[in-house]
Amino acid sequence: MDRRDFLKRFIKAFFFALSLSIISIISYIYPTKIKQKKTFYIYLTEEENLPKIGIRRFEYIFKNEEKTINSFVFLKKDDKGLAVFSPFCTHLGCLVKWNNIQKEFICACHGGRFDVEGKVIAGPPPMPLERLPFDIKDGKVYIGIKLYG
Numbered sequence: 001m002d003r004r005d006f007l008k009r010f011i012k013a014f015f016f017a018l019s020l021s022i023i024s025i026i027s028y029i030y031p032t033k034i035k036q037k038k039t040f041y042i043y044l045t046e047e048e049n050l051p052k053i054g055i056r057r058f059e060y061i062f063k064n065e066e067k068t069i070n071s072f073v074f075l076k077k078d079d080k081g082l083a084v085f086s087p088f089c090t091h092l093g094c095l096v097k098w099n100n101i102q103k104e105f106i107c108a109c110h111g112g113r114f115d116v117e118g119k120v121i122a123g124p125p126p127m128p129l130e131r132l133p134f135d136i137k138d139g140k141v142y143i144g145i146k147l148y149g
């Protein structure tokens, strides 16, 4: 091995070790960012309680050994079918409210506004409201909420 080969190998080994160190530091600082979220399907309501048309708020409680979550979602029913929206604003996570007169979701924190499809129409939110997965089985409506497993 001549001096040039040695130097190439040394540089490769150095950058490999540096990459591993950076990944370790990032995973130590931001462990939840790297950890994958799992979708848990929870019972929400009977199918007969769904809105015939329009948007309605449904509350739910999710419990497991580690946590209890008391929250809500918005269900939208129209000619396109059913959609479930997360109530968390995509700007900084405040809860949005449905305004049935303006036909908009409104976030009071910084003036974010979303249309009936959850798309941003005003304010700082960078993305539409999150649509949650759902399932209807035997007349029961289940929604998928994402949590760190």
Ligand code: FES
Pocket (backbone or CB within 6 Å): 089, 090, 091, 092, 093, 094, 107, 108, 109, 110, 111, 112, 123, 124, 125
């Ligand atoms: S958190 Fe909703 S607009 Fe800022």
